[in-house]
Amino acid sequence: MKRLSSLTFSLLLICSQAFSQTAPSSDIGAIKQNLKKLNVLGSVLYIAAHPDDENTRLLGYLAQEKHYRTGYLSLTRGDGGQNLIGTEQGELLGLIRTQELLAARRVDGAEQFFSRANDFGFSKNPEETLKFWDKDKVLGDMVWVIRNFRPDVMICRFPTTGEGGHGNHTASAILAQEAFSAAADPKRYPEQLKYVGVWQAKRLLWNTFSFGSVNTTSPDQFKINVGGYNAVLGKSYGEIAAESRSNHKTQGFGSARQRGDAFEYFKTILGDAPKNDLMDGVDLSWNRIPFGTAIATKLIAINKAFNSDAPEASVKSLVDLLGDVDQTVATNKAFQTVRLTEVANSSYDYWHKQKTKELKDLIAQCAGLWFEAYAKEPVYAVGDKLNITAQLITPYELPISALKINLGDEISSTAINIKGYVLEPNQLLTRELPPIFLNKNSQPYWLESPRSLGSYSLANDTLAGNPENEDVPTAKFDFTIDGKKLTYFRKVMYKYVDPARGEIYQPLEITPPVTANLAEKLYVFNNTQPQTVQLKLKSFTNSTGSISLKQVAGWKISPAKIDFSNKHKGDEWTATFSIAPTDSKTNVAQLQADVNVNGKTFSQGILDIRYNHIPAITIFPPAEAKLVSIDLKTAGKKIGYIAGAGDLIPESLREVGYDVHLLSENEILNGDLSAYDAIVLGVRAFNVSQRIAYQQPRLMEYINNGGNLVVQYNVNNGLVTKDIGPYPFTLVNQRVTEEDAKVTVTDPQNAVLNYPNKITDADFNGWIQERGLYFADNIDSHYATPLQMNDTGMAPNKGSLLVTNYGKGRFVYTSLAFFRELPAGVPGAYRLFINLLSKPKN
Template identity: 80%
Template sequence: MKRILPVTLVLFLVCQTAFSQTSPPSDIGTIRQNLKKLNILGSVLYIAAHPDDENTRLLGYLAQEKHYRTGYLSLTRGDGGQNLIGTEQGELLGLIRTQELLAARRTDGAEQFFSRANDFGFSKNPEETLNFWDKDKVLGDMVWVIRKFRPDVMICRFPTTGEGGHGNHTASAILAQEAFSAAADPKRYPEQLKYVGVWQAKRLLWNTFNFGNTNTTSPDQFKINVGGYNAILGKSYGEIAAESRSNHKTQGFGSAKQRGDAFEYFKTILGDAPKTDLMDGVDVSWNRIPFGMPIATQLAAITKAFNDDEPQASVPALVKLLNEVDQTVATNKAFQTVRLTEVANSSYDYWHKQKTKELKDLIAQCAGLWFEAYSNEPSYALGDKIAETAQVYTPNNLSISSLTINNGATAVKVDNADGKSLGPNKLQTFNLEPKTADKISQPYWLESPHGIGSYTINDEQKVGNPENPDAPAVNFKFTIAGKEIAYERRLIFKYVDPARGEIYQPLEIAPPVTANIAEKVYIYNNTQPQTVQVKLKSFTNASGSISIKPVAGWKISPEKIDFTGKNKGDEWTVAFNVTPTSNKPNTSNLEVIATANGKAFSQGLLNIKYNHVPAITIFPPAQAKLVNIDLKTAGKKIGYIAGAGDLVPDALREVGYDVHQLTENEIINGDLSVYDAIVTGVRAYNVNERLAYEQPRLLEYVRNGGNLVVQYNNNNGLVTKQIGPYPFTVVNQRVTEEDAKITFTDPQNAVLNYPNKITGADFNDWIQERGLYFVSSIDSQYSTPLQMNDTGMEPNKGALIVTNFGKGRFVYTSLAFFRELPAGVPGAYRLFINLLSKPKN
């Protein structure tokens, strides 16, 4: 099965986003919640396949009500889905959905983890999924996360028996069952044991569900009422869940807030079944570790004495507690003996590390400490020096005797025995010694080319992390009440926007020069040369050259283009002529090499900016596809009605069409007869409510001789059910095997013959799927020229329907042209152009 591989698309969106500050919140509600969490030593890991699969109400309840350490392991980053708000597909969509998940977790209080699995698209069975994911590697990732996170309870969103529908869903449950046991087996993935110990969770549960037409709950199942109200947060868990889920904007999962009782049901898959509580048989108090109860006693006293008006008054007691936690580990010989003889499942070291971090954060929150680190510019080139600034605010008159700030290049120390220069109500700014930018800020799972089903990860210890764990950071070490307490803050860039105020965004470390090719795909249907434009941007002062690697079957001129004296921030464009050397069909990859200051790089620059997620910058391969095909076109002018977002208009322009985005006024009042065809974008009848009112005008255009091509729509949320001149029904049926056999049921149909003769070869090399959301209950007025099916499924004629109406033609297609055209699939171009080309009578 072929799927979309690394993306070279260059996209600059106009929106800009505020990146949340790196200092955590320190409001009284947060402090109160964290005090409660400090007293709970229990953890739950939720497991499913995709972003948006997670049960946000349950996660919020477990994290904010029960105060368990709660995590969500999404095996994929949602790369294969559709995008309701933009044109990003594949790994670009996965980048956005990663940030949507992180935003959801900031809302519901859980943590986020991933495996290396790539969401290659819809799968009808787990066998296909596990084959493309590389089962052993993805299972190893799950075992790694389990051994690091050490959940007492694991919960699956889906069963192994298929009720979840999607093959990825079922596969996630199958893998969870195997990982439950494998994580406890020292013979499984023994290479991990250099860094983590084996771990056996108490139980694995399936969180049964009742949605759609599937109800897997039953009265005899263990259940929890998660519909309560959190007085400290001032919200019910149904409200928290809706706010969390509404972060999944690319999926269109904005949710209404719910209040009142809500029960979650569970079926035990492995381990002991719970009887009265999710954590039955698990001691989640400090008593679960040796010599832990004195800590619980002191924590109870601190909580009782806590004053909302003076949270800083609790700092000395919290520091004392932190001291005693550390001393227990360092000096208690009795425990040392226990630790050496206890089974490998010992929780003490794990919980010491976890609770120490929580205690340190709580001390900073109660103290009102605020400290961050910034780069002085938004981007730097690899090898250049990063100018850095740190700021520290100490609002209270606490006993902070010293502060050391270390960025890895140098340390700045403030030694202040009387505490005056570090408070109260004092902000200090420190200019740090510049540090060398030693690594491009590429997401770790995109550093190397990857296959269809999984990403290539160069450092196995990074597995599970939602973002780069080694991003540049600055260390802050405070001496508070006589104890040194260390913190880390990620290095970011901050600036002030006149309209929006203070804006945070991640620091970019780029290649010295990036090269963006103007088009992703260049389509040739003769031996005439085309101009390939390359936009360059310098991130440092540079001289060098730009060239295109020689490509067999193609002539490239000139061989290279030199540049000198470019300064940081300079942008310029160069052009190459690329010509096929024969008329034979040929598909090749074009790669641009930017040599700067003696070193060669082949990376572009891509920025994705939406208001609901942090700014995303990656450096994709500087590559494009050259496709020489036998392609005939008819007509020239296309009207396009935007849908949820796709790149089909750009693909049509690439082969010479004049594509105009139609407005409502033009549809209602304009002369539509000037268009050889009108095309609706993917899911247009789901997202454009005005189409319900524009539809009569579009059908009138067809009746008068026009050619209307409607691309796929989701069966849920159609703005009108009368999309065509005769009835049909959009249904949730698809063919996911992109190499599924195609049968021509109406071989003489014009869409298979004019202006290109379509053969079986035109369905070679398709990616990800044949089509989705096919149609059924098709009126007899329509012809159905194609038939296809996945292995073991009944033949389906609902991918393409065509009818003459009046003087014109209406076409509805569920074929995945929105994926195939941007990927440069030759046969997809030939067939789609046929759909646009109504023969002259």
């Protein structure tokens, strides 16, 4: 028997994204969990400062056991953290950590939100944090998220009293308290009320903790046992938490699965204190909305009748229930006399939208209905046509019908009629959609404009909260299921088959017509001799135009421009310019490339970030590089480098003429190390390389025979050996986070401050993010400590730079943040680091 089918596609704006596939899971476990969630009308918002601050066990418990709508608001994207798996720092690290958080949420079942705050690095106090973050803007973002999410209970990870250590942590708690009240006040951020209503959560709790030596829990605190076992998922919440947290790979937070009782403790900060349950005083049932009692009764019957062997048998009753949910809007006459905006902001309308979406997803799951839309190619240029293929299938004999496929009135009036098409069970339907023109690239919204030190600039305040772009190509699917029209959305992706990994989905790349990548992000000059600056250009469409470098005061650039013509999609070529400083004075400038294509100017490069644990990331950074002219003397030429957690020091040294060779273990143990003027260990080498303990005696032998060994910072936890140098010292979690903190020279005659460059106070100007981290303490008397520094109000610290002679050679340990300063082109940091590499000849 033929069945009528009706399907409509249209490009809309949504922000959700899946990794491995676009369709949600429809296994029996997922269906059962979603059936339970339908009967719970409650929400919890967890708030902290960074990716990895969240309590994944608690989030998993709230989302998967209690079935609350659960969210995590991370005020930052973790841009200032460390990267244990690559060299990305700053915004690039923030992009990775954003995707790691989204991967974690796919495991524990919570949702993810962000503010515009930038993680500018470690901060010792909340006052500094709030100054850099632009408190009013970030608070507004939090209020916006709260008014949209409408949490019944808010939970902050950290207290306002400083036990969280990091100033960002304390600031997140301070802001959470203010946002709790501000979200309910119509006088606060009234511009938001055009879109959302005010909202007052029932209570704000602090999820107390026991971290290391800091224990903020006590037996008299309200507590819940989150260590239970979910039989539907076949996992305990300790196991779910470990899987979720282990997605934070850049931070090295792989976690062991835990089983058995585990209690979480809470202190009430604002609102009524819970006595028996986290949600005391909150109606979590369908009684929360008008006419909800009948819906709850039907849900009980649907749950009771559900057959795991035949989930499709529940489709009709679920569709009927959806009709009942919709009907309650029409029958509640109170809503007919209220302004449209008030209806949109009503508590009823909020839960109607949430439960309607859950019901529709559950109907598709029970129907085994799979559908998606994907692009023919992975990359398109702005102005090009996007070609989309849509597919759908159901394995069951169900009344799912459709008539038409089109792109919607918003995009195109073109339609493909398929009247009479029979959607047979288990028969894949494939249709090509009419193409659309692309008018915007896929740059992440928070990177579209230059940012300040502490916060991103948003084109529209309503973008706050979104983990990713809203304005992405999205297919709209209109079905008729058992006589009722249901609408679904799927993000348009590109999919391909990798021989080793199988079918892979990745986000579409929508690029500028031509991108220009400068070969280096930093060009360092220590004389007036010209250097060649090479640009790699790539065309993503048919193009003709020119490339030029903007003229910069104090620099000579030639030629003025270079033309190109008849370039096709995929063509790559290089353009070469000559640049030189006009004099030998210290000069720092920004170099910008402009590409004129088909009458329009673009100034963007392209950068791909690829890791197997997250979706592919492509961004379009400014086509810029930094020009730095330094009065710099060098000594020696050949540097051996032992990789640590990942940094850009080798590239930075090559910029000033050093021959840098990455040493293998075989070369360290068996090679002729005397060939190297210095050997440098990358950041955290003693934390991440298990083999360094076996290589250490050979490195000590290298020093003893006249070599120069420079060890960069390590953290105090997880050292593979404590014998870092020839004489003892310990590492402690002490930092100088003020990048302009006063530096005092305590040993002015020390060679590291005089050869080959004379280090002065001026060399400590212009540093970024911090002076140093994880300083040395309990320092043996063999070491000279030529520098001393401290943050405001803190005691002087001499543990940033340790120097000692050993045998015929020299050992240097430094906690100074050269891994940040050199890639940023800080002149004084270059001069000092070159001195560390340059042992004077005896």
